[in-house]
Amino acid sequence: MSRFWSAGVADLTPYVPGEQPQMQRLIKLNTNENPYGPSPRVLAAIRDALGSDAEALKLYPDPDARRFKQAIATRFGLEVANVHVGNGSDEVLANVFQGLLKHDKPILYPDITYSFYPVYCGLYGVAFETVPLSDTFEIRAEDYRKPNGGIIFPNPNAPTGRAIALGEIERVLTDNAGSVVVIDEAYIDFGGETAAGLIAKYPNLLVVQTLSKSRSLAGLRLGFAIGHPDLIEALERVKNSFNSYPLDRLAQAAGVAAIEDEVYFEQTRQAVIASREALVERMTALGFEVLPSKANFVFARHPAHDAAQLAAALRERAIIVRHFKNARVAQFLRITVGTDAECETFTDALKEILAG
Ligand SMILES: *Cc1c(COP(=O)(O)O)cnc(C)c1O
Secondary structure, X not given: OOOOOOOOHHHOOOOOOOOOOOOXXXXXXXXXXXXXXXXXXXXXXXXXHHOOOOHHHHOOOOOOOHHHHHHHHHHHOOOHHHEEEEOHHHHHHHHHHHHHOOOOOOEEEEOXXXXXXXXXXXXXXXXXXXXXXXXXXOOOHHHXXXXXXXXXXXXXXXXXXXXXXXXXXXXXXXXXXXXXXXXXXXXXHHOOOOOHHHOOOOOOEEEEEEOOOOOOOOOOOOEEEEEOHHHHHHHHHHHHOOOOOOOOHHXXXXXXXXXXXXXXXXXXXXXXXXXXXXXXXXXXXOOOEEOOOOOOEEEEXXXXXXXXXXXXXXXXXXXXXXXXXXXXXXXXXXXEOOOHHHHHHHHHHHHHHHHO
Protein backbone atom coordinates (compact mmCIF):
# COMPACT_ATOMS: atom_id res chain seq x y z
CA MET A 1 0.00 0.00 0.00
CA SER A 2 1.42 3.40 -0.94
CA ARG A 3 0.07 6.89 -1.42
CA PHE A 4 1.27 6.64 -5.04
CA TRP A 5 -1.31 4.00 -5.93
CA SER A 6 -4.32 4.89 -8.08
CA ALA A 7 -7.73 4.70 -6.46
CA GLY A 8 -9.07 1.15 -6.36
CA VAL A 9 -5.75 -0.70 -6.63
CA ALA A 10 -5.73 -1.52 -2.94
CA ASP A 11 -9.21 -3.06 -3.32
CA LEU A 12 -8.26 -5.44 -6.15
CA THR A 13 -8.12 -9.17 -5.39
CA PRO A 14 -5.63 -10.51 -7.95
CA TYR A 15 -5.89 -14.03 -9.34
CA VAL A 16 -3.49 -16.52 -7.75
CA PRO A 17 -2.18 -18.86 -10.46
CA GLY A 18 -1.22 -22.45 -9.68
CA GLU A 19 2.36 -22.76 -8.59
CA GLN A 20 4.89 -22.69 -11.47
CA PRO A 21 8.12 -24.02 -9.93
CA GLN A 22 10.93 -23.34 -12.42
CA MET A 23 12.79 -26.53 -11.56
CA GLN A 24 12.91 -29.96 -13.10
CA ARG A 25 12.30 -33.39 -11.62
CA LEU A 26 8.90 -32.49 -10.20
CA ILE A 27 5.86 -34.29 -11.51
CA LYS A 28 3.73 -31.28 -12.22
CA LEU A 29 0.04 -32.15 -12.27
CA ASN A 30 -1.28 -28.83 -10.96
CA THR A 31 -2.01 -26.43 -13.85
CA ASN A 32 -3.43 -28.58 -16.66
CA GLU A 33 -0.56 -28.25 -19.08
CA ASN A 34 -0.32 -30.82 -21.85
CA PRO A 35 2.38 -33.46 -21.24
CA TYR A 36 3.19 -33.87 -24.93
CA GLY A 37 4.59 -30.54 -26.09
CA PRO A 38 3.47 -28.74 -29.24
CA SER A 39 3.43 -30.00 -32.82
CA PRO A 40 6.90 -30.17 -34.42
CA ARG A 41 5.47 -27.83 -37.09
CA VAL A 42 5.26 -25.14 -34.40
CA LEU A 43 9.01 -25.11 -33.87
CA ALA A 44 9.60 -25.05 -37.64
CA ALA A 45 7.21 -22.08 -37.97
CA ILE A 46 8.94 -20.18 -35.17
CA ARG A 47 12.37 -20.77 -36.76
CA ASP A 48 11.02 -19.66 -40.09
CA ALA A 49 9.45 -16.50 -38.63
CA LEU A 50 12.69 -15.70 -36.82
CA GLY A 51 14.92 -16.18 -39.88
CA SER A 52 18.63 -16.92 -39.59
CA ASP A 53 19.57 -13.55 -38.10
CA ALA A 54 16.38 -12.69 -36.21
CA GLU A 55 16.14 -9.63 -38.47
CA ALA A 56 12.35 -10.04 -38.55
CA LEU A 57 12.16 -9.00 -34.93
CA LYS A 58 13.00 -5.40 -35.75
CA LEU A 59 9.54 -5.03 -37.29
CA TYR A 60 6.25 -4.84 -35.41
CA PRO A 61 3.99 -7.86 -35.85
CA ASP A 62 0.66 -7.74 -37.70
CA PRO A 63 -1.60 -5.90 -35.23
CA ASP A 64 -4.61 -7.83 -36.55
CA ALA A 65 -2.93 -11.26 -36.55
CA ARG A 66 -4.73 -11.95 -39.81
CA ARG A 67 -3.07 -15.24 -40.69
CA PHE A 68 -3.77 -16.63 -37.24
CA LYS A 69 -7.37 -15.43 -37.36
CA GLN A 70 -7.75 -16.93 -40.84
CA ALA A 71 -6.46 -20.31 -39.66
CA ILE A 72 -9.02 -20.29 -36.82
CA ALA A 73 -11.82 -19.13 -39.14
CA THR A 74 -10.99 -21.91 -41.62
CA ARG A 75 -10.97 -24.57 -38.92
CA PHE A 76 -14.43 -23.57 -37.71
CA GLY A 77 -15.98 -22.71 -41.09
CA LEU A 78 -16.24 -19.01 -40.15
CA GLU A 79 -14.97 -15.65 -41.44
CA VAL A 80 -12.12 -13.55 -40.04
CA ALA A 81 -14.79 -11.10 -38.80
CA ASN A 82 -15.99 -13.87 -36.46
CA VAL A 83 -12.59 -14.16 -34.73
CA HIS A 84 -10.84 -12.22 -31.95
CA VAL A 85 -7.40 -13.28 -30.70
CA GLY A 86 -5.39 -12.43 -27.61
CA ASN A 87 -2.41 -13.12 -25.38
CA GLY A 88 -3.82 -16.31 -23.91
CA SER A 89 -7.52 -16.76 -23.40
CA ASP A 90 -7.13 -14.97 -20.07
CA GLU A 91 -6.55 -11.76 -22.01
CA VAL A 92 -9.45 -12.60 -24.34
CA LEU A 93 -11.65 -13.12 -21.27
CA ALA A 94 -10.50 -9.80 -19.82
CA ASN A 95 -11.63 -8.11 -23.06
CA VAL A 96 -14.94 -10.00 -22.82
CA PHE A 97 -15.62 -8.82 -19.26
CA GLN A 98 -14.77 -5.26 -20.17
CA GLY A 99 -16.42 -5.16 -23.60
CA LEU A 100 -19.49 -7.39 -23.33
CA LEU A 101 -20.42 -8.17 -19.73
CA LYS A 102 -20.65 -4.83 -17.98
CA HIS A 103 -24.33 -3.92 -17.76
CA ASP A 104 -26.77 -2.84 -15.05
CA LYS A 105 -27.89 -6.36 -14.18
CA PRO A 106 -25.41 -8.79 -12.64
CA ILE A 107 -23.81 -11.46 -14.79
CA LEU A 108 -24.26 -15.10 -13.79
CA TYR A 109 -21.64 -17.81 -13.39
CA PRO A 110 -21.41 -21.02 -11.33
CA ASP A 111 -20.42 -20.99 -7.65
CA ILE A 112 -17.66 -23.47 -8.43
CA THR A 113 -15.81 -22.36 -11.54
CA TYR A 114 -12.73 -20.66 -12.97
CA SER A 115 -11.55 -18.35 -10.21
CA PHE A 116 -10.43 -15.65 -12.64
CA TYR A 117 -14.07 -14.58 -13.28
CA PRO A 118 -14.54 -12.79 -9.94
CA VAL A 119 -11.13 -11.17 -10.41
CA TYR A 120 -12.18 -9.59 -13.73
CA CYS A 121 -15.47 -8.50 -12.14
CA GLY A 122 -13.45 -6.71 -9.47
CA LEU A 123 -11.08 -5.13 -11.98
CA TYR A 124 -13.78 -3.85 -14.36
CA GLY A 125 -16.59 -3.21 -11.87
CA VAL A 126 -18.88 -5.91 -13.27
CA ALA A 127 -21.76 -6.93 -10.97
CA PHE A 128 -22.17 -10.71 -10.62
CA GLU A 129 -24.26 -13.38 -8.97
CA THR A 130 -23.15 -16.99 -8.57
CA VAL A 131 -25.43 -19.90 -9.47
CA PRO A 132 -24.85 -23.08 -7.42
CA LEU A 133 -23.90 -26.23 -9.29
CA SER A 134 -26.25 -29.16 -8.64
CA ASP A 135 -25.50 -31.63 -5.82
CA THR A 136 -23.60 -33.69 -8.38
CA PHE A 137 -21.59 -30.61 -9.43
CA GLU A 138 -23.37 -30.09 -12.73
CA ILE A 139 -24.30 -26.87 -14.50
CA ARG A 140 -28.07 -26.94 -15.18
CA ALA A 141 -29.59 -24.80 -17.92
CA GLU A 142 -32.79 -24.12 -15.94
CA ASP A 143 -30.82 -22.42 -13.16
CA TYR A 144 -29.84 -19.66 -15.61
CA ARG A 145 -33.42 -18.64 -16.31
CA LYS A 146 -33.43 -15.33 -14.45
CA PRO A 147 -32.70 -11.68 -15.25
CA ASN A 148 -29.00 -11.10 -15.92
CA GLY A 149 -26.48 -8.90 -17.66
CA GLY A 150 -24.71 -11.88 -19.27
CA ILE A 151 -23.72 -15.47 -18.55
CA ILE A 152 -20.33 -17.15 -18.54
CA PHE A 153 -19.20 -20.67 -17.70
CA PRO A 154 -16.56 -23.10 -18.85
CA ASN A 155 -17.59 -26.25 -20.70
CA PRO A 156 -16.25 -28.60 -19.45
CA ASN A 157 -16.38 -26.71 -16.17
CA ALA A 158 -13.20 -26.12 -14.20
CA PRO A 159 -12.18 -27.41 -11.73
CA THR A 160 -14.90 -30.11 -11.80
CA GLY A 161 -14.22 -31.42 -15.32
CA ARG A 162 -17.94 -32.02 -15.88
CA ALA A 163 -19.31 -31.16 -19.33
CA ILE A 164 -22.82 -30.15 -20.29
CA ALA A 165 -24.52 -31.23 -23.51
CA LEU A 166 -24.95 -28.93 -26.48
CA GLY A 167 -28.73 -29.16 -26.11
CA GLU A 168 -28.44 -27.65 -22.62
CA ILE A 169 -26.29 -24.82 -23.97
CA GLU A 170 -28.94 -24.15 -26.61
CA ARG A 171 -31.52 -23.87 -23.83
CA VAL A 172 -29.38 -21.28 -22.05
CA LEU A 173 -29.01 -19.38 -25.35
CA THR A 174 -32.72 -19.36 -26.15
CA ASP A 175 -33.77 -18.61 -22.54
CA ASN A 176 -31.37 -15.64 -22.55
CA ALA A 177 -31.67 -14.23 -26.06
CA GLY A 178 -31.18 -10.73 -24.64
CA SER A 179 -27.81 -11.52 -22.99
CA VAL A 180 -24.39 -12.51 -24.18
CA VAL A 181 -23.66 -16.14 -23.28
CA VAL A 182 -19.94 -16.90 -23.12
CA ILE A 183 -18.81 -20.53 -23.21
CA ASP A 184 -15.20 -20.84 -22.05
CA GLU A 185 -14.03 -23.95 -23.91
CA ALA A 186 -10.49 -24.16 -22.52
CA TYR A 187 -10.87 -27.97 -22.19
CA ILE A 188 -13.36 -28.75 -24.98
CA ASP A 189 -10.95 -30.81 -27.07
CA PHE A 190 -10.71 -33.53 -24.42
CA GLY A 191 -14.19 -34.93 -25.01
CA GLY A 192 -16.88 -32.23 -24.81
CA GLU A 193 -19.03 -30.94 -27.68
CA THR A 194 -18.03 -27.49 -28.90
CA ALA A 195 -20.70 -24.81 -29.27
CA ALA A 196 -18.80 -23.34 -32.26
CA GLY A 197 -21.35 -24.81 -34.67
CA LEU A 198 -24.12 -22.73 -33.03
CA ILE A 199 -22.51 -19.38 -33.80
CA ALA A 200 -24.37 -18.82 -37.08
CA LYS A 201 -27.69 -19.45 -35.28
CA TYR A 202 -27.18 -17.43 -32.06
CA PRO A 203 -25.91 -13.84 -32.28
CA ASN A 204 -25.61 -13.81 -28.45
CA LEU A 205 -23.12 -16.72 -28.34
CA LEU A 206 -19.40 -16.21 -27.80
CA VAL A 207 -17.07 -19.22 -27.65
CA VAL A 208 -13.62 -18.76 -26.09
CA GLN A 209 -10.79 -21.25 -26.61
CA THR A 210 -7.09 -21.44 -25.80
CA LEU A 211 -4.03 -23.03 -27.38
CA SER A 212 -2.56 -23.58 -23.89
CA LYS A 213 -4.12 -26.95 -23.19
CA SER A 214 -5.02 -29.13 -26.19
CA ARG A 215 -2.36 -27.46 -28.41
CA SER A 216 0.25 -27.51 -25.68
CA LEU A 217 1.29 -23.85 -26.02
CA ALA A 218 0.76 -22.49 -22.50
CA GLY A 219 4.20 -20.87 -22.71
CA LEU A 220 3.43 -18.85 -25.86
CA ARG A 221 0.12 -17.30 -24.71
CA LEU A 222 -2.47 -17.73 -27.46
CA GLY A 223 -6.24 -17.65 -27.09
CA PHE A 224 -9.25 -16.66 -29.18
CA ALA A 225 -12.96 -15.92 -29.18
CA ILE A 226 -15.40 -16.71 -31.98
CA GLY A 227 -18.88 -15.29 -32.40
CA HIS A 228 -21.10 -12.86 -34.30
CA PRO A 229 -19.12 -9.97 -35.87
CA ASP A 230 -20.96 -7.48 -33.61
CA LEU A 231 -19.61 -9.22 -30.50
CA ILE A 232 -16.13 -9.47 -32.04
CA GLU A 233 -16.17 -5.76 -32.87
CA ALA A 234 -16.63 -4.88 -29.18
CA LEU A 235 -13.64 -7.07 -28.28
CA GLU A 236 -11.50 -5.50 -31.02
CA ARG A 237 -12.40 -2.01 -29.81
CA VAL A 238 -11.33 -2.89 -26.27
CA LYS A 239 -8.13 -4.58 -27.48
CA ASN A 240 -7.19 -1.67 -29.73
CA SER A 241 -7.73 0.75 -26.86
CA PHE A 242 -5.26 -1.19 -24.74
CA ASN A 243 -2.55 -2.86 -26.84
CA SER A 244 -2.19 -2.94 -30.63
CA TYR A 245 0.25 -5.87 -30.50
CA PRO A 246 -0.67 -8.42 -27.83
CA LEU A 247 0.63 -11.29 -30.01
CA ASP A 248 4.25 -11.17 -31.11
CA ARG A 249 5.52 -12.44 -34.47
CA LEU A 250 6.69 -15.79 -33.16
CA ALA A 251 3.45 -16.51 -31.34
CA GLN A 252 1.37 -15.64 -34.41
CA ALA A 253 3.43 -17.94 -36.64
CA ALA A 254 3.29 -20.73 -34.07
CA GLY A 255 -0.46 -20.31 -33.66
CA VAL A 256 -1.08 -20.85 -37.38
CA ALA A 257 1.07 -24.01 -37.41
CA ALA A 258 -0.59 -25.38 -34.26
CA ILE A 259 -4.10 -24.89 -35.62
CA GLU A 260 -3.19 -26.37 -39.01
CA ASP A 261 -1.54 -29.56 -37.70
CA GLU A 262 -4.75 -31.53 -37.26
CA VAL A 263 -2.97 -34.90 -37.28
CA TYR A 264 -0.73 -34.12 -34.31
CA PHE A 265 -3.63 -32.48 -32.49
CA GLU A 266 -5.78 -35.57 -32.93
CA GLN A 267 -3.00 -37.96 -31.79
CA THR A 268 -2.12 -36.04 -28.64
CA ARG A 269 -5.64 -35.29 -27.50
CA GLN A 270 -6.60 -38.96 -27.93
CA ALA A 271 -3.53 -39.95 -25.91
CA VAL A 272 -4.56 -37.61 -23.08
CA ILE A 273 -8.13 -38.96 -23.15
CA ALA A 274 -6.86 -42.57 -22.97
CA SER A 275 -4.52 -41.72 -20.07
CA ARG A 276 -7.39 -39.99 -18.26
CA GLU A 277 -9.59 -43.08 -18.50
CA ALA A 278 -6.79 -45.28 -17.12
CA LEU A 279 -6.14 -42.78 -14.32
CA VAL A 280 -9.82 -42.67 -13.35
CA GLU A 281 -9.92 -46.45 -13.21
CA ARG A 282 -6.87 -46.70 -10.92
CA MET A 283 -8.06 -43.89 -8.63
CA THR A 284 -11.51 -45.45 -8.36
CA ALA A 285 -9.88 -48.74 -7.40
CA LEU A 286 -8.07 -46.87 -4.61
CA GLY A 287 -11.42 -45.73 -3.21
CA PHE A 288 -11.57 -42.22 -4.70
CA GLU A 289 -14.80 -40.70 -5.89
CA VAL A 290 -13.86 -39.20 -9.27
CA LEU A 291 -16.27 -36.82 -11.01
CA PRO A 292 -16.93 -37.76 -14.66
CA SER A 293 -14.33 -35.74 -16.57
CA LYS A 294 -14.24 -34.50 -20.16
CA ALA A 295 -11.13 -32.42 -19.46
CA ASN A 296 -7.38 -33.07 -19.21
CA PHE A 297 -7.72 -33.27 -15.44
CA VAL A 298 -9.80 -35.14 -12.91
CA PHE A 299 -11.47 -33.83 -9.76
CA ALA A 300 -11.60 -36.39 -6.98
CA ARG A 301 -12.06 -36.92 -3.26
CA HIS A 302 -11.37 -39.80 -0.91
CA PRO A 303 -14.00 -40.58 1.74
CA ALA A 304 -11.36 -41.35 4.38
CA HIS A 305 -8.47 -38.99 3.62
CA ASP A 306 -8.25 -35.22 3.92
CA ALA A 307 -7.47 -33.52 0.59
CA ALA A 308 -4.96 -31.00 1.98
CA GLN A 309 -3.07 -33.77 3.75
CA LEU A 310 -3.02 -35.89 0.61
CA ALA A 311 -1.68 -32.93 -1.39
CA ALA A 312 1.05 -32.36 1.21
CA ALA A 313 2.03 -36.05 1.22
CA LEU A 314 2.21 -36.04 -2.59
CA ARG A 315 4.40 -32.97 -2.52
CA GLU A 316 6.86 -34.77 -0.23
CA ARG A 317 7.13 -37.27 -3.07
CA ALA A 318 7.78 -34.44 -5.60
CA ILE A 319 4.29 -34.59 -7.12
CA ILE A 320 2.20 -31.44 -7.18
CA VAL A 321 -1.56 -31.33 -7.65
CA ARG A 322 -4.06 -28.50 -7.10
CA HIS A 323 -6.14 -28.05 -3.97
CA PHE A 324 -8.77 -25.28 -3.75
CA LYS A 325 -9.87 -23.87 -0.43
CA ASN A 326 -13.48 -23.12 -1.45
CA ALA A 327 -15.57 -24.84 1.27
CA ARG A 328 -17.79 -26.79 -1.12
CA VAL A 329 -14.85 -28.51 -2.80
CA ALA A 330 -12.24 -28.36 -0.03
CA GLN A 331 -12.09 -32.18 0.09
CA PHE A 332 -11.31 -32.49 -3.61
CA LEU A 333 -8.01 -32.53 -5.44
CA ARG A 334 -7.62 -31.54 -9.09
CA ILE A 335 -5.09 -33.70 -10.89
CA THR A 336 -3.83 -32.92 -14.39
CA VAL A 337 -3.59 -35.90 -16.72
CA GLY A 338 0.13 -36.37 -17.37
CA THR A 339 1.84 -39.02 -19.46
CA ASP A 340 0.93 -42.61 -18.60
CA ALA A 341 4.22 -42.92 -16.71
CA GLU A 342 3.50 -39.77 -14.64
CA CYS A 343 -0.02 -40.95 -13.90
CA GLU A 344 1.33 -44.30 -12.73
CA THR A 345 3.93 -42.68 -10.49
CA PHE A 346 1.09 -40.60 -9.09
CA THR A 347 -1.21 -43.53 -8.35
CA ASP A 348 1.70 -45.58 -6.93
CA ALA A 349 2.44 -42.70 -4.55
CA LEU A 350 -1.24 -42.52 -3.58
CA LYS A 351 -1.29 -46.23 -2.87
CA GLU A 352 1.67 -45.81 -0.49
CA ILE A 353 0.11 -42.76 1.20
CA LEU A 354 -3.26 -44.43 1.69
CA ALA A 355 -1.55 -47.50 3.16
CA GLY A 356 -0.13 -45.01 5.69
C1 LIG B 1 -6.51 -22.47 -18.51
C2 LIG B 1 -7.82 -21.76 -18.57
C3 LIG B 1 -7.97 -20.56 -19.26
C4 LIG B 1 -6.85 -19.71 -19.76
O1 LIG B 1 -5.87 -20.20 -20.42
P1 LIG B 1 -4.79 -19.28 -21.14
O2 LIG B 1 -3.54 -20.00 -20.85
O3 LIG B 1 -4.83 -17.90 -20.58
O4 LIG B 1 -5.20 -19.32 -22.56
C5 LIG B 1 -9.23 -20.01 -19.39
N1 LIG B 1 -10.29 -20.59 -18.84
C6 LIG B 1 -10.19 -21.71 -18.13
C7 LIG B 1 -11.40 -22.31 -17.53
C8 LIG B 1 -8.94 -22.32 -17.96
O5 LIG B 1 -8.82 -23.41 -17.21
